[in-house]
Amino acid sequence: MVNENGLNEITTLKNVGVALKQWESRSSPPDGSGWSEGDSLLRHVFTRTEDINEASVLAVDMFLVGVDSTSVAVTSTLYQLSQNLDKQEALYEELKQVLPSPDTPVTNDHLDRLPYLKAVIKEAMRLKPVVIGNGRLITRDTVISGYQIPRGKQVVFPHYVISNLEEHFPQAHRFLPERWLKVSQDERGCPWLNQKVHPFVSLPFGFGRRMCVGRRFADLEMQVLLAKMIRTFRVEHLHGPLEYSIQPMFTPDGPLNFRLTDREGLS
Ligand code: HEM
Numbered sequence: 720m721v722n723e724n725g726l727n728e729i730t731t732l733k734n735v736g737v738a739l740k741q742w743e744s745r746s747s748p749p750d751g752s753g754w755s756e757g758d759s760l761l762r763h764v765f766t767r768t769e770d771i772n773e774a775s776v777l778a779v780d781m782f783l784v785g786v787d788s789t790s791v792a793v794t795s796t797l798y799q800l801s802q803n804l805d806k807q808e809a810l811y812e813e814l815k816q817v818l819p820s821p822d823t824p825v826t827n828d829h830l831d832r833l834p835y836l837k838a839v840i841k842e843a844m845r846l847k848p849v850v851i852g853n854g855r856l857i858t859r860d861t862v863i864s865g866y867q868i869p870r871g872k873q874v875v876f877p878h879y880v881i882s883n884l885e886e887h888f889p890q891a892h893r894f895l896p897e898r899w900l901k902v903s904q905d906e907r908g909c910p911w912l913n914q915k916v917h918p919f920v921s922l923p924f925g926f927g928r929r930m931c932v933g934r935r936f937a938d939l940e941m942q943v944l945l946a947k948m949i950r951t952f953r954v955e956h957l958h959g960p961l962e963y964s965i966q967p968m969f970t971p972d973g974p975l976n977f978r979l980t981d982r983e984g985l986s
Pocket residue numbers: 780784785786788789792849850853854923924925926927928929930931932933934936937
């Protein structure tokens with residue numbers, strides 16, 4: 720269906736690609752190269768492919784994996800911090816030490832000195848991974864943990880299930896960023912502190928050749944945004960606990976009416 724702007728209505732995933740390709744090609748550079756400095760990655764791909772399937776996959780990737788994933792991860796982390804105000808205070812204290820004022824631009828050097836911030840993000844992604852599982856198509860007969868998997872079958876790595884098992888994370892249902900910190904000798908008695916975490920039991924970005932290519936970028940975005948927000952505001956959610964649901968990212972389900980209170984005004 721074509722709308723009043725002469726573009727396809729976005730009614731299917733494929734139409735997302737068709738519509739974007741039309742939009743991108745409306746103003747090609749006059750030199751005929753189809754590509755000039757400053758152009759978007761999307762345009763770059765569209766000038767090189769006539770394959771609308773490829774274009775559609777890219778278009779959906781841009782919206783879903785490039786934007787939604789990170790915003791849902793930040794939202795979910797803020798929600799967890801609003802439900803665990805003692806952890807939010809601990810994060811604020813760390814941020815106050817490293818960032819002299821809420822307006823301080825966040826640099827790499829600051830991020831290197833914010834272990835609790837990183838632990839908070841890891842813990843939010845463990846407790847409620849944005850992508851709850853990954854699939855792989857088995858390309859040759861394989862044995863995994865004693866199970867024979869024939870070629871052509873699909874297997875799923877259920878992040879959400881595995882990262883919430885008590886055998887891997889004591890008190891798995893609790894939001895405990897401290898479990899990701901290196902701790903001192905005298906704190907070692909605590910079951911969820913100084914754990915040796917198996918490297919495969921929390922993989923929010925997947926693993927292997929097809930793991931998330933945006934991981935470093937997403938991590939940086941989340942760290943900077945959360946550092947700025949928690950350094951500036953106390954974040955509360957006063958409308959009761961929220962369930963999470965798959966939409967298709969795993970996200971708190973409900974109106975997220977956060978109350979942000981400027982820390983400067985707090986005694
Ligand atoms: C918190 C944010 C994000 C999470 C939790 C996340 C998670 C994931 C996961 C679980 C996969 C599948 C990995 C696998 O199969 O082993 C994936 C793939 C991918 N992600 Fe992300 N992602 C995030 C942000 C981003 C961003 C910001 C971008 C782009 C800038 C991005 C681009 C991609 C792409 C292109 C793939 C497909 C890689 C491939 O199939 O080779 N992601 N992501």
